[in-house]
Amino acid sequence: MATRIGIIGGSGLYEMDGLTDVREERVKTPFGEPSDAFIVGRLGDAELVFLPRHGRGHRLNPTEVPYRANIYGMKALDVGWIVSVSAVGSLREEIVPGHVVIVDQFIDRTRSRKSTFFEEGIVAHVAFGDPVCTTLHDYLVAAANEAGATVHESGTYVVMEGPAFSTRAESEMYRSWGAHVIGMTNLPEAKLAREAEISYATLALATDYDCWHPHHDDVTVNSVVAVINANVALARRVVKAVVPRIVAHEGPAPMSGALQHAIMTAPHAIPAARREALDLLVRKYLP
Secondary structure: OOEEEEEEEOOOOOOOOOOEEEEEEOOOEOOEOOOOOEEEEEEOOEEEEEEEOOOOOOOOOOOOOOHHHHHHHHHHOOOOEEEEEEEEEEOOOOOOOOOEEEOOEEEEEOOOOOOOOOOOOOOEOOOOOOOOOHHHHHHHHHHHHHOOOOEEOOOEEEEEOOOOOOOHHHHHHHHHOOOOEEEOOHHHHHHHHHHOOOEEEEEEEEEEOOOOOOOOOOOOHHHHHHHHHHHHHHHHHHHHHHHHHHHOOOOOOOOOOOOOOOEOOOHHHOOHHHHHHOHHHHOOOOO
């Protein structure tokens, strides 16, 4: 089977040159319906599995995104790698709108989202000190440079609940923490990908200066959308450049064993219904 790479982001990402055999696939999950149908197409020696995070037409706010269903659906489609394409606000002067940040850390400020598959009778604690796959991170750095982006090779992403943008006081607080960008979507997405043993990394596209910058207007939907539209072509170029690097990777995706020592619950104590619901994730550890 061809290497399968998930691309989560805006609905226009799949409209790229060279993508063939494009089709839609719908996946039923124990966690409800994903954001939309998955769009599958071939690019070279890989199959790309696209999912519009907010649904086509941007129907779902950041809290409403069905993160568990989305990641479970990717797993069900044999995706081993996920590139998250995300619009973010810049918290640093040097990260100019239009620049790319290949995120390597997160600060979780969400509060209303399910962030684990493991509950209701089964407990697992995955390692999350390095919350993105470092291998995929490095592939994205190289791909973004090849695509001609202005690239920041690391950065901390504050994930806020939304849907309102930050207050000025919040924005200054996040800057004082040393954070680099802010957005609303990459958690619990990254945590769930780790639990699903999928290598995950973020291509963050700066759209604005949040509201902290004294010489720029406060962030508005119109200003964000204008930069997002300009960034779509860049994101497609980065995706096309990262695919051959992933395909050339020797062996399984680096996170393919993330659950090996994470499940704490004794097998006999796991309720049958939970065991059945999570079979896709745990079958190799709980035969």
